[in-house]
């Protein structure tokens with residue numbers, strides 16, 4: 001009996017320890033991820049808002065097509081591993097890595113508020129993968145919604161012949177922001 005008691009105590013002591021360790025890691029990694037994602041989010045939002053305002057929807061499509069990969073590329077060059085991905089891709093440059101595919105399946109077809117606001121995944125070589133869901137807002141539907149203007153649909157098809165990123169409804173899961181963090 002005594003022996004079982006000790007084993008039980010050891011079991012609870014170690015499992016408790018492991019849990020608190022993961023939650024500590026999670027708290028610090030999530031904070032770090034939000035920080036490294038900030039410039040990407042800000043720049044993308046800035047590009048979209050300014051271009052829609054100054055050039056209209058058609059001009060904004062070109063601006064997104066040119067500037068989004070540039071913004072991501074510049075950050076990657078600085079060693080900041082961040083980007084976006086989706087279960088319904090527009091740009092093939094945003095194709096999901098293997099570790100993103102499970103969560104993409106889990107979040108696909110969900111709506112805002114139905115799933116956790118982030119996922120942290122332990123990767124190989126002491127790296128961590130962070131995923132933050134992106135939901136379609138009203139204005140996003142101009143280029144990702146169900147009823148695109150003909151000229152918008154045509155331009156998108158011309159630039160992205162394999163586009164799958166239309167047909168979204170407001171509040172629907174659109175994809176993830178991702179970040180890969182060191183230990």
Ligand code: HEC
Nearest residue numbers: 060061064065068084086088089090091094140143165175
């Ligand atoms: C003016 C048209 C336009 C609007 C409005 C727009 N997008 Fe996009 N979106 C694009 C284009 C073009 C791309 C492909 C270029 C890129 O960003 O890499 C894209 C790519 C994406 C991607 C990257 C994944 C993929 O499929 O390649 C996500 C995520 C995304 N858009 C979400 C949104 C959200 C959320 C909104 C609203 C805040 C939004 N978009 C508004 C045109 C638009």
